[in-house]
Structures are given as structure tokens and as C-alpha cells.
Amino acid sequence: MARSKTRDEILTAATRQFAESGYKGTSLQDIAAEVGCSKATLLYHFDSKDAILAELCAPAIAELRDLLDQVAAAPDPDTARKIAVQGFVDLAMRHRREIQVIYGDLPALLLQPALQPVQVLTEQLHATLAGTSGSAQSRLSAKFVLAGLPAVIFACTEFDDETLRAALIATAGRALESLS
Structure with missing residues (x-):
């Protein structure tokens, strides 16, 4: 359950970040910081920013x-x-x-x-x-x-x-x- 929750939190944060700062203006670190996880944790769930966008x-x-x-x-x-x-x-x-x-x-x-x-x-x-x-x-x-x-x-x-x-x-x- 924790994995799914973190994945959903990443998607929610990415959506907000992309909408506010643009896709190009948002880094994986920005998303991870909003979620409160490390960039490594984010990359465990999604292998790239493109993968987040796709989902x-x-x-x-x-x-x-x-x-x-x-x-x-x-x-x-x-x-x-x-x-x-x-x-x-x-x-x-x-x-x-x-x-x-x-x-x-x-x-x-x-x-x-x-x-x-x-x-x-x-x-x-x-x-x-x-x-x-x-x-x-x-x-x-x-x-x-x-x-x-x-x-x-x-x-x-x-x-x-x-x-x-x-x-x-x-x-x-x-x-x-x-x-x-």
C-alpha cells in the first residue's frame, strides 16, 4: 500500500509542478521535494520525468x-x-x-x-x-x-x-x- 500511495503522491505533485512551472521548468528533484521523498525514491517508482508525464x-x-x-x-x-x-x-x-x-x-x-x-x-x-x-x-x-x-x-x-x-x-x- 505504501508504494501505491507514494506513486500517487508523486503523480499529484508532478501534475501541480508541471502546471505551475511547466514540464521543462520542473525537475525530478522539485517533485521529490514536494512529495517529501528522495530523488532515488521517485526514480524507484518512475524511471524518468517522461514516464511520469506518460502516466x-x-x-x-x-x-x-x-x-x-x-x-x-x-x-x-x-x-x-x-x-x-x-x-x-x-x-x-x-x-x-x-x-x-x-x-x-x-x-x-x-x-x-x-x-x-x-x-x-x-x-x-x-x-x-x-x-x-x-x-x-x-x-x-x-x-x-x-x-x-x-x-x-x-x-x-x-x-x-x-x-x-x-x-x-x-x-x-x-x-x-x-x-x-
């Missing part, structure tokens, strides 16, 4: 894949877009810190092996949100939704999650509604 992001990446499966099974493009918006809002809210880590150091982190699928998955989600018109407005509206939702989630602390979720879905729907 932190794995659930969000798996949920993004599941979301895209749901989108692919939708009977029509409008339903697919609705599923994509609601699913992405829910995913972003559930994984606030992890997404904050990824968005904070996006170009560099996409080079990390653990996050290489994120770019492909995000492109698939973007295509669903943009629709089939191929217009500049549709592509930019989809990028706005993908980049803007997580940013708003990080910045909005004055709303409860239910209010925030409803407002984000409505706002994203308005941004995308002219694309139908």
Missing part, C-alpha cells in the same frame, strides 16, 4: 480516443459535432491539470513519445468540429473551440462545474453553429 496523460488520451470512437459512430455530422463538443468539454473539465500541462508546453511536449498520439487525435477532433465545408471560418472556429475551452476552464474559478459546463457547451455551439 499522467494516459487517462486523458484514452478518453480522447473513446470520444473519437463515439464521434465516428454518430449517425450524421451534426450529431458527431454535438458529441465532440460535449465530450471535449467533459474531458477538459475532468483533466484540467493534465490539459493545462499539455497546453502550457504544447510544441515541446508533442515531441514526447507519450504525447505523440495527441496531435493525431486532436486533428481528428478538429476535423469533426470544422465540418466538411473546408472554409477558413470553419477551420478557425474549430481551432478556437479546441484552444479556447481549456483556457477558459483554467481561468474561470468563479463558476461551479455545472454552470461552467453548460456555458462552455453553449458557447462552443454558437461558435460552430454557422458551420452547419
Whole structure:
């Protein structure tokens, strides 16, 4: 049980450190110090900072894949877009810190092996949100939704999650509604 507890504490501390200082700005020693363990103990549980990042992001990446499966099974493009918006809002809210880590150091982190699928998955989600018109407005509206939702989630602390979720879905729907 102690090993699992320490591992969870390392992941919690790493998430907070990465979100506050960035992935590149956080050292293994920073994480170990926050947990109250030695760097050797940290390395017993994770062989590298990349391994910590991989474990932190794995659930969000798996949920993004599941979301895209749901989108692919939708009977029509409008339903697919609705599923994509609601699913992405829910995913972003559930994984606030992890997404904050990824968005904070996006170009560099996409080079990390653990996050290489994120770019492909995000492109698939973007295509669903943009629709089939191929217009500049549709592509930019989809990028706005993908980049803007997580940013708003990080910045909005004055709303409860239910209010925030409803407002984000409505706002994203308005941004995308002219694309139908």
C-alpha cells in the first residue's frame, strides 16, 4: 500500500509542478521535494520525468480516443459535432491539470513519445468540429473551440462545474453553429 500511495503522491505533485512551472521548468528533484521523498525514491517508482508525464496523460488520451470512437459512430455530422463538443468539454473539465500541462508546453511536449498520439487525435477532433465545408471560418472556429475551452476552464474559478459546463457547451455551439 505504501508504494501505491507514494506513486500517487508523486503523480499529484508532478501534475501541480508541471502546471505551475511547466514540464521543462520542473525537475525530478522539485517533485521529490514536494512529495517529501528522495530523488532515488521517485526514480524507484518512475524511471524518468517522461514516464511520469506518460502516466499522467494516459487517462486523458484514452478518453480522447473513446470520444473519437463515439464521434465516428454518430449517425450524421451534426450529431458527431454535438458529441465532440460535449465530450471535449467533459474531458477538459475532468483533466484540467493534465490539459493545462499539455497546453502550457504544447510544441515541446508533442515531441514526447507519450504525447505523440495527441496531435493525431486532436486533428481528428478538429476535423469533426470544422465540418466538411473546408472554409477558413470553419477551420478557425474549430481551432478556437479546441484552444479556447481549456483556457477558459483554467481561468474561470468563479463558476461551479455545472454552470461552467453548460456555458462552455453553449458557447462552443454558437461558435460552430454557422458551420452547419
